[in-house]
Amino acid sequence: MTASYESAHEAPHFINRAGWLRAAVLGANDGIVSVASLIVGVAAADPSPAAVLIAGTAGLAAGAMSMAAGEYVSVSSQADVERADIARESHALRTMPEEEERELASIFEGRGLSPATAALVARELTEKDALTAHVREELGLSEVHAANPLQAALASGLTFSVAAALPLLAALLAPEGQIIPVVVAATLLCLAALGALGAQAGGAPKGRATLRVLFWGVMAMAITAGVGHFFGVSV
Numbered sequence: 001m002t003a004s005y006e007s008a009h010e011a012p013h014f015i016n017r018a019g020w021l022r023a024a025v026l027g028a029n030d031g032i033v034s035v036a037s038l039i040v041g042v043a044a045a046d047p048s049p050a051a052v053l054i055a056g057t058a059g060l061a062a063g064a065m066s067m068a069a070g071e072y073v074s075v076s077s078q079a080d081v082e083r084a085d086i087a088r089e090s091h092a093l094r095t096m097p098e099e100e101e102r103e104l105a106s107i108f109e110g111r112g113l114s115p116a117t118a119a120l121v122a123r124e125l126t127e128k129d130a131l132t133a134h135v136r137e138e139l140g141l142s143e144v145h146a147a148n149p150l151q152a153a154l155a156s157g158l159t160f161s162v163a164a165a166l167p168l169l170a171a172l173l174a175p176e177g178q179i180i181p182v183v184v185a186a187t188l189l190c191l192a193a194l195g196a197l198g199a200q201a202g203g204a205p206k207g208r209a210t211l212r213v214l215f216w217g218v219m220a221m222a223i224t225a226g227v228g229h230f231f232g233v234s235v
């Protein structure tokens with residue numbers, strides 16, 4: 001049960017977007033950087049469009065699946081831990097309710113309430129819904145942050161696929177022999193847009209977010225191009 005309240009300020013909070021936004025930005029960033037780097041690396045070794053497009057398409061499919069699977073598995077293990085903790089809390093509330101109420105009061109005392117006020121708040125919250133109060137105040141879990149494996153897997157798998165298609169499209173449309181400069185330029189543009197979009201969706205400053213994704217994107221492409229070039233020369 002999410003408690004509704006009257007907000008004191010105009011600007012809304014975005015924290016409830018943090019879960020899927022993190023998965024989406026991670027998926028998109030990974031999609032652009034890993035497939036663009038793969039394309040640049042392969043093109044540095046063998047610039048034939050066929051080799052580049054096969055590598056790019058394989059990279060997109062493999063990346064999207066591993067991203068979605070990775071998110072599903074990691075968020076599921078987080079959900080497992082949360083569920084186990086909530087079950088432990090529920091058991092404690094059944095077997096030692098007084099100690100649990102005193103514990104809740106001590107949490108509020110730790111946050112600055114007087115012992116009398118803390119005891120009163122703990123009493124009222126316990127009467128209303130003891131488990132929800134302990135899950136929120138003691139475990140720090142709320143519905144806003146509840147782990148949702150399927151949502152995270154879909155968010156990152158889909159955004160990975162859509163984002164990875166951008167450098168692939170750039171490679172497809174690039175004039176013969178121009179795959180690397182065209183893909184690098186298109187990728188930097190996409191990364192800048194992703195940084196700004198992610199910051200916008202999260203209500204965060206755009207400048208730093210954009211520079212961050214650009215820096216790591218450039219690093220990834222430069223290193224992969226170097227590796228591809230090395231193998232292209234030595235093979």
Ligand SMILES: [Zn+2]
Nearest residue numbers: 100103134138
């Ligand atoms: Zn407790």
